[in-house]
Amino acid sequence: MPELPEVETTRRGLEPLVRGATIGSVVVRNRAMRQPVPRDLARILTGRRIDALERRGKYLLFRAGDGTLIVHLGMSGRLWVVTPGTAPATHDHFDLALDNGHVVRLRDPRRFGLVLWQRGDPLAHKLLRAIGPEPFSNAFNAEWLYRETRSRSGAIKNAIMDSHLVAGVGNIYASEALFRAGINPKLPARRLGPARCVALVETVRATLADAIAAGGSSLRDYVNSKGEAGYFQNNFSVYDRAGKPCLTCGTTIRSLVLGQRSTFYCPRCQAR
DNA sequence: CGCCAGGCCTGCACGC
DNA sequence: TGCGTGCAGGCCTGGC
Numbered sequence: 001m002p003e004l005p006e007v008e009t010t011r012r013g014l015e016p017l018v019r020g021a022t023i024g025s026v027v028v029r030n031r032a033m034r035q036p037v038p039r040d041l042a043r044i045l046t047g048r049r050i051d052a053l054e055r056r057g058k059y060l061l062f063r064a065g066d067g068t069l070i071v072h073l074g075m076s077g078r079l080w081v082v083t084p085g086t087a088p089a090t091h092d093h094f095d096l097a098l099d100n101g102h103v104v105r106l107r108d109p110r111r112f113g114l115v116l117w118q119r120g121d122p123l124a125h126k127l128l129r130a131i132g133p134e135p136f137s138n139a140f141n142a143e144w145l146y147r148e149t150r151s152r153s154g155a156i157k158n159a160i161m162d163s164h165l166v167a168g169v170g171n172i173y174a175s176e177a178l179f180r181a182g183i184n185p186k187l188p189a190r191r192l193g194p195a196r197c198v199a200l201v202e203t204v205r206a207t208l209a210d211a212i213a214a215g216g217s218s219l220r221d222y223v224n225s226k227g228e229a230g231y232f233q234n235n236f237s238v239y240d241r242a243g244k245p246c247l248t249c250g251t252t253i254r255s256l257v258l259g260q261r262s263t264f265y266c267p268r269c270q271a272r
Numbered sequence: 273c274g275c276c277a278g279g280c281c282t283g284c285a286c287g288c
Numbered sequence: 289t290g291c292g293t294g295c296a297g298g299c300c301t302g303g304c
Binding site: 032033034074075076091108109110111112151152153154158259260 | 292293294295296297299300301302
Binding site: 074239 | 276277278279280281
């Protein structure tokens with residue numbers, strides 16, 4: 001469910017509740033995530049202080065002394081805070097009980113998410129090492145996008161969803177950013193000129209920033225760390241709007257499949 | 273019942 | 289040969 005804005009919304013909600021707290025106990029109810037949850041995670045975490053909650057791409061990083069608890073929410077994950085004693089529901093796989101009275105709980109029905117422990121620098125972990133620039137960093141710029149797309153014959157939408165090119169852009173925001181830039185999602189990436197690279201960097205950032213400001217998008221049951229729904233889904237220009245009129249020109253929004261993912265665009269505003 | 277869903281890794285085929 | 293790229297498959301459950 002979560003793309004970068006939803007993960008960032010979660011991080012911002014949780015950070016003040018967990019920073020500086022000490023982990024009192026850990027409950028793992030189901031270790032079978034995308035990778036198995038480490039068997040000795042409770043032993044490792046208990047008694048540790050959470051120094052900071054950071055984000056890299058769609059990964060949440062609980063910095064704790066000489067290591068980091070890495071959490072990825074996959075397709076259906078949600079991380080929020082409950083009060084001690086709150087009965088776990090089905091798919092509540094993981095709890096972190098803090099000494100400040102908060103219990104951080106992970107729910108992930110599809111279990112495409114991850115819970116990992118990394119000693120030392122978390123960015124050295126194999127899964128994080130290869131991730132491309134953060135979309136709001138200077139490293140993600142038009143020159144980078146231009147260079148990185150020269151050898152790619154595949155669709156531009158697939159390119160910007162590649163976490164090695166830019167971190168955090170998922171299926172929804174890829175369609176939205178391309179709409180804002182007036183770029184057809186099927187356009188071969190290598191055919192994107194310098195000017196359109198400038199435009200796309202700008203709209204990727206603006207789309208993600210607007211979604212974060214709205215508290216993320218609430219598709220299905222996505223809620224933030226306080227259980228509140230985001231409302232960016234009300235601001236979608238094209239995502240999930242096939243058959244409806246383009247809000248800019250009135251042309252019927254179309255959908256197609258690119259890279260096995262549903263894609264939405266306006267055939268007039270994004271003619272090429 | 274079948275189909276679809278917000279992620280992303282792996283393995284394979286292919287071309288330079 | 290080695291590397292980058294492109295694609296399919298797989299991991300799971302829930303909702304329509």
